[in-house]
Amino acid sequence: MPYLQLQNVSKGYGPASNRYEVLEDVNLSIEENEFVAVIGFSGSGKSTLMSLLAGLEQPDAGTVKLRGEVVTEPGPDRGIMFQNYSLLPWLSVFQNIEIAVKQVFPEMSKADRKPYIQHYIDMVTLTGSEWKKPSELSGGMRQRLSLARTMAMKPEVLLLDEPLSALDALTRSVLQDEIIRIWEEDKRTVVMITNDVDEAALMADRIVPLTPGPSATLAKSFPVGLSRPRDRTTLNFNPDFKKLRNEVSGFMLDLNQEAKSLRVSTEYRLPDLKPVDLSQAG
Numbered sequence: 001m002p003y004l005q006l007q008n009v010s011k012g013y014g015p016a017s018n019r020y021e022v023l024e025d026v027n028l029s030i031e032e033n034e035f036v037a038v039i040g041f042s043g044s045g046k047s048t049l050m051s052l053l054a055g056l057e058q059p060d061a062g063t064v065k066l067r068g069e070v071v072t073e074p075g076p077d078r079g080i081m082f083q084n085y086s087l088l089p090w091l092s093v094f095q096n097i098e099i100a101v102k103q104v105f106p107e108m109s110k111a112d113r114k115p116y117i118q119h120y121i122d123m124v125t126l127t128g129s130e131w132k133k134p135s136e137l138s139g140g141m142r143q144r145l146s147l148a149r150t151m152a153m154k155p156e157v158l159l160l161d162e163p164l165s166a167l168d169a170l171t172r173s174v175l176q177d178e179i180i181r182i183w184e185e186d187k188r189t190v191v192m193i194t195n196d197v198d199e200a201a202l203m204a205d206r207i208v209p210l211t212p213g214p215s216a217t218l219a220k221s222f223p224v225g226l227s228r229p230r231d232r233t234t235l236n237f238n239p240d241f242k243k244l245r246n247e248v249s250g251f252m253l254d255l256n257q258e259a260k261s262l263r264v265s266t267e268y269r270l271p272d273l274k275p276v277d278l279s280q281a282g
């Protein structure tokens, strides 16, 4: 039995007269402790897919199952990190993490909680910003805070929606390593959305492309056979890495080309009208 499973899942928005089908017949089986990277184009439905896995949205057709049980609502076993960070603006960095930790670990004493939270603040290098409000943070700092909060909740399944997209290259690589470390040490299951093929190949066990929308679906998976630990400095010279990167990038470009050609076929030609200067007429 797969650990986390999407079976024939479809999801759309809007009334029947003006319906937008986002996902159609999506199937995915994820094993426990697997690290899956979903890549796709902007607007193709990646965040919708995450909301379905988290139980925040329900599919129109098909089922989402965790350990064989149908997912009907969000739960502490699935921690989602949103693209918009969803931080509480009236709380500080520390308090934003604290509120989540209190909810998940109500039995943790105050004395234990403080160093526990500080550990995650340090992990995402927000040390010194503990008492700043989200409005006082840069976009990248907010993203790191959101990641720290999700990690501190230690969910069984980490659902990460472009967790590192707003970060500079250096911070990004530090946090890539942290996510891998937490995934390995704590034996979590990770579904991560990224638009970076190199990041997907560096981190994941499997790369799953989402086809362009509307009616997006998951395409064939690309297993990442590279041994761990993966060293980003030598990976660029690894022929298996280069081959995988070319395969996935080529596949995505072909998908995009295919989607474009479909879009062209539904374009309407406008009549060739010439404007008339009415002030000069008659």
Ligand SMILES: Nc1ncnc2c1ncn2[C@@H]1O[C@H](COP(=O)(O)OP(=O)(O)OP(=O)(O)O)[C@@H](O)[C@H]1O
Pocket: 013, 014, 020, 022, 040, 041, 042, 043, 044, 045, 046, 047, 048, 049, 083, 213
């Ligand atoms: N609640 C909603 N109501 C109506 N339409 C929605 C809703 N949520 C998403 N959509 C539409 O569904 C499509 C997919 O959106 P989604 O956010 O899942 O894509 P995405 O791949 O995550 O995009 P991006 O990479 O740009 O964040 C978009 O066309 C979006 O406008």
